[in-house]
Amino acid sequence: MPSDAAYWLVSAPLKNGDDNDLFRSIKTVVTDNTLIGGLELPSLKAGTLSSLLTLSDALPKHDAYFTSVVAKLLDTIKSLAAGSAQSQSQSASQSQSQSDKDKLESYARINDLPPTQYLIPHSGARQGWTWDAARWGQDGKVIDVVEALVKEMNSIDSIQKQKVQGYNLAKGSLAGMQRKKMGNLSTKSLVGIVSKEDVVVDSEYLETLLVAVPNNLVRDWKEKYERLTTMVVPRSSSEITKDDEYTLFNVTVFKKVKDEYLHKCREHKFLAREFAFDDEAEQRQQQEMEEASAEEKELWTDLLRLSRTNFSEAYQLLVHLKVVRLYVESVLRYGLPADYSAIVLQPDSKTSLKTLKSLSSYFQFLASKERGTGKKASGTGGNNDEVAGEWGAVMEQEYYDFVLFEVPKVVT
Known part of the structure; x- marks a missing residue:
């Protein structure tokens, strides 16, 4: 079952050629506390079946990598925000805790929007998430789009790692200086103690x-x-x-x-x-401490700014990759021409199972005779071993009658 701690991206063939029909229909079958919005699928060039199958096999690996980069960026933001909170007030009051949470939520935004508003900007209308055609094109080759997305994510990950390493070195240096002034007399610096x-x-x-x-x-x-x-x-x-x-x-x-x-x-x-x-040792130590502290603070500020920007960019890249997976799977599942409609849902944790059942019931008309009521693809019928070949792993993936992929929620 898909996680209720994620947004669900769902696609299916158009009915009666109406792109709004899926949104209107699903809105009537899910619970009121399930947010739902439209989702624009790009009109990409699918290429050959063989290239699509190869891409379908590679996309989960890219997906895992993108997800891990987003998670690391969020962890960095949390760590930096926690460090800021500790260096300020040490109050453990509930109001202070809420203030820290609000601050973290203000950092982990996408295009200066909360993640939900980025994915479902108008939950009560058809308008919803749109493909960034200015950056990734609208009708290019799907494999080229994936390569561009991966290249961009690699760049973000590389730059982020360098900045984190630089900050950690400065932070470690400052911590080492601070440790010398703390601890007991067996370890602490004797500068300023011995005259x-x-x-x-x-x-x-x-x-x-x-x-x-x-x-x-x-x-x-x-x-x-x-x-x-x-x-x-x-x-x-x-x-x-x-x-x-x-x-x-x-x-x-x-x-x-x-x-x-x-x-x-x-x-x-x-x-x-x-x-x-050394007569000047204490003054020199204090100066070094002040310089190290100033450098750490400056790098902290730069890293937080970069992490916020990179998190926003990386999360958008992740969503675009998920949409590409949605498109590729739809083509493999339903064929060409690529006349599909898509939506994005935010299920409520208390009613997510009911929502999934409602979706499964609505999309029963997509169930193939070859699969009957099962939940696994079985090729084109007959002897599956003969059909699947090297694509057996792809064709044996667990899936529902509709295409569904998950985008992780941002938990602050």
């Missing part, structure tokens, strides 16, 4: 080491630091600062025993920290 008075500077023989000592080992440190190796300056260790897990001490040793002293620290579970005092 010039805490270390011996510019000595030919002496060097001050900084050691993060677990709080439960502070007594051990005080008792042992002078005797871990020889050539340790007596009473040279003092507490600089502490947090919930570690206490930071300094200790002055002769440079010649530095490596041995560090080794002894590790043996006693004292964590030596690499640090070289």
Whole structure:
């Protein structure tokens, strides 16, 4: 059964040559809470049966790719919007949550319209979705149209990946800087914590080491630091600062025993920290942080703008590809000339099964004698194995008496 979390694109042969008949008829058989609009099928050149069958076999792969690109774009928009919300108010109120949802819905639009209005702009009238003839032509070869759609989607996907990668690098760099200022004394940057008075500077023989000592080992440190190796300056260790897990001490040793002293620290579970005092380090670190933050914000803005544009474009490409699939399947199912009518429905989740049954009942006149009441194609009758050949997979697809394809809804 088609999903109620999707729009349904439906096509069938014209009755009495009236393109409006399908819309009027279906509107009378579906429930009132099912949105329905017209759908324009292009007058494309179908080509040979063999080329159509080949295309029909390739279209599901293109469809899956297009759908995945649209989904990734929507995920990117959601991620960027969530990042914006977290960097602003941390309020968990219902009104704030609704505001965030409204903001996301304003980002995920198609031609500045909500997806439903793009597909069903006038639910109560015949006017509905129209094929973009200016971009994709109205009477070109169907295979050329597909190639153009795929090329455009590939371009969007490639550009998007590059921008996402650039933003992620900047975001990761900023996060790394922020982590250095956070955490406990075993990992965080000591710039701004250790002052010039805490270390011996510019000595030919002496060097001050900084050691993060677990709080439960502070007594051990005080008792042992002078005797871990020889050539340790007596009473040279003092507490600089502490947090919930570690206490930071300094200790002055002769440079010649530095490596041995560090080794002894590790043996006693004292964590030596690499640090070289620099008068300008704090100012430089702050400047780097500000520059990284500004770059991340700029790239965030650019990526959000691009993602919104690409999402709109990609969703339109997906819909056009679905319509091409609708056209190709209609030609394979009903033959030429391509006199078909199409509609788009948004089924209600509570009545979608009833809607499907209503459609199946209405389109019973399309059921072929070869298929009887079954739901699978069986070729042209007789021995299916002889007819299907390499197209067996295509001809054994599950389908209804009418042609139906789904376009995923945008869930924000």
